[in-house]
Amino acid sequence: MKVVGFTGSPRSNSNTEILVEEALKGAGDAGADTAIFNLNQMSIKPCQACMYCKSHEGECDTKDDMQIIYKEIQDADAFILGSPVYMWQMTAQAKLFTDRLYANFKTGFEEKYGKKKMALIFSQGNPDETMFQEYFNYTQTMFNFLGYDVISVLSSQGNAVPGEVENKEDIMKQARKIGQDLAKG
Ligand SMILES: Cc1cc2nc3c(=O)[nH]c(=O)nc-3n(C[C@H](O)[C@H](O)[C@H](O)COP(=O)(O)O)c2cc1C
Numbered sequence: 001m002k003v004v005g006f007t008g009s010p011r012s013n014s015n016t017e018i019l020v021e022e023a024l025k026g027a028g029d030a031g032a033d034t035a036i037f038n039l040n041q042m043s044i045k046p047c048q049a050c051m052y053c054k055s056h057e058g059e060c061d062t063k064d065d066m067q068i069i070y071k072e073i074q075d076a077d078a079f080i081l082g083s084p085v086y087m088w089q090m091t092a093q094a095k096l097f098t099d100r101l102y103a104n105f106k107t108g109f110e111e112k113y114g115k116k117k118m119a120l121i122f123s124q125g126n127p128d129e130t131m132f133q134e135y136f137n138y139t140q141t142m143f144n145f146l147g148y149d150v151i152s153v154l155s156s157q158g159n160a161v162p163g164e165v166e167n168k169e170d171i172m173k174q175a176r177k178i179g180q181d182l183a184k185g
Contacts, residue, residue, distance in 0.1 A: 003027040003182050004076040005036040006069065008083035008094030013162040015123040019154065019175045020082035023121065026179025032077075034179075037069065039093040044069075047099040058107035066100045073104070078117035078182040081143075085124035085132055090139070101146060110147045118148040119178045123165060127158040152178045 005020040017038070024034040042065035052061035060066060073079055083094035090098070104110075120139060124132060132155070140150045156171045165171060 001032040002076045003032045003034050003078045004072050005080040008039045008091040010040040015159040015165040016082040016084050019121045022172050022175040023179035026176035027183040030180045030183035032183035044096045053103035058104050058109050060103040080119045082121040115149050118150045119152040122155040123159045125160045129157050
């Protein structure tokens with residue numbers, strides 16, 4: 001059992017990354033191998049819409065760090081995408097990652113490697129927990145449509161300062177639980 005996390009914040013001591021790490025701790029406690037990748041520190045180009053993947057069994061022709069990620073997802077049983085909310089959406093780093101998953105879409109990936117479990121984790125500055133709910137639901141529906149099984153969407157509000165989520169016991173507990181759930185076969 002392997003659970004991998006991808007995080008889309010450019011900040012050090014990022015609240016998003018803290019939550020994803022906590023989820024991975026939960027997965028680790030439940031017996032999973034874990035790994036985390038910071039998308040901001042990786043070289044990931046935008047999808048070039050060349051459609052090479054559609055005639056090459058999901059292989060992406062853009063040979064950048066996304067190739068590492070494709071392999072990680074292929075080998076994992078579950079993965080987490082964590083992103084801060086920027087302008088009511090995921091960050092550009094997380095969106096590049098998401099667009100590039102197009103390579104796995106309708107190319108036999110699911111049949112070959114199984115339906116991967118997934119969780120989404122968001123951190124936002126605004127304290128209103130309902131504010132971006134529509135976007136979170138929409139994103140969950142999109143990933144389900146892409147062929148993943150999104151079992152949880154966690155959002156944490158009012159995180160303006162790096163690292164402050166660490167003191168929010170309840171949300172940290174929820175993150176840990178998500179990891180445990182992802183690690184269940
Ligand atoms: C460019 C930019 C855009 C942002 N847009 C929003 C937004 O639309 N809504 C919101 O609640 N917070 C917004 N924020 C605040 C972040 O979502 C918030 O600080 C978040 O907790 C950062 O996560 P991190 O600590 O993982 O980087 C924005 C921050 C930046 C830098």
